Every structure is written in structure tokens, then in C-alpha cells.
Amino acid sequence: MPNYSLSQPEVSRLIDRYDLRLTPNFLDETMCQKIIQQADACTSNPATVYGHGDFGSVHNRVRKASRLRLPTTTTEFVNYRLMEHKKTIAEHFSISLNDCEEPQFLRYDVGDFFVAHQDGNTGLLQLTSDAERKVSVVIFLNRQSERADSDTYSGGSLKFSDYCAEPPDSEFELPVYAGMLVAFRSELTHEVTPVTRGKRYSIASWYR
Secondary structure (H helix, E strand, O other), X not given: OOOOOOOHHHHHHHHHHOOOEXXXXXXXXXXXXXHHHHHHHOOEEEOOEOOEOOOOEOOOOOEEOEEEOOOHHHHHHHHHHHHHOHHHHHHHHOOOOOOEOOOEEEEEOOOOXXXXXXXXXXXXXXXXXXXXOOEEEEEXXXXXXXXXXXXXXXXXXXXXXXXXXXXXXXXXXXXXXXXXXXXXXXXXXXXXOOEEEOOEEEEEEEEO
């Protein structure tokens, strides 16, 4: 779990250290709950991972999660909100952005995880499409909590790593809240730690 005992100045310093762009309440509580209800009623498939090429494959030792098939209207709404937000993201990272990939709606059940990886066109990931991933985004739909509150989950932290840095800056588990969006450069190493209680609902996409 993230260290919620960190002072706000220390959390802010680490957010700046990893060059994260946080947008609280990117989705309001009502929309988050609506998406979760749709997620619980829809079909799903195992989430895939990419290595070389544009066709993902299932590797449960690398990523274990479910990708949810939500109604088209919900996907289009989230995509519209992301495109509305594109200018803000581009200005923060001082880069030019064109569009974003179709949002992925994800559920991490107890034991699910995603090992440390990068999303950008690095030595670890080479997509054949012309559109390079520049900025990754995650939208959190429910709250992380150490307490067994309803509609929350434990574990499942979004953790950033910089193996060239000295502790305590070498790792940072971001405190997250429902409706919050976090954006980061796609070459930044990150992971989802195993969920230990409840279900973690989130949306992932990439600006190109």
C-alpha cells in the first residue's frame, strides 16, 4: 500500500520527481459508480501484454487482469473527456499530441497484478504502428484503502520506479482516489502491485 503517512510536501516532491500530472475528479463519483456497475454486468477477457508488434498476448506471469467490454457510449464518453484534456497534458509535458488510443476498462481481482514495465517505444516495447505512445494515463474508478470499506480495495498500488535513483526516491507508490487521473511519460517504469482485497477498477489509455 502507498505510504499514506507521508507528508503532503513529500508526496508533492515525489510527484514532481517522477513528473506526474494529476487531475483529481477527472470523472465524478456518479460516473465512476455507473462505469463500475456496467463493468460488473459486462463480459471480459484476460488483459494482454505487448512485446514486439501490435498484437497482444496473454502472459499470466507478467500481467493478470481482466479487460472489460463496456458499452460503446461509455467508451466514447471517456475518449471524449481524454481528448478534451489533451491540451492540458501536452502543455504539462511540453510535447505535441495527436490523439489517444481507445480506453481500456480493467478489473484487477485479488491476486491480479502487472509487473514493472514501460509503455513507450523503448527497448522493451516496439509497436509497429506509426503512432508512438508518448503519455500514459490511468483513471481510478474506486478508492484504495487499508480498511475493509465497501467499494474499496487493498494492494493494487500504481508504483513508479527509477532504478538509477537512490532510496527513498527509487520507488514511489502513488496514493490514489476515485475519479483521479494520473498522466506520465510512457517510458517511465511502472507496475501494479498484487491486489490483496476487493476489486480494483481502472481505465488505461495512451496519448500519441
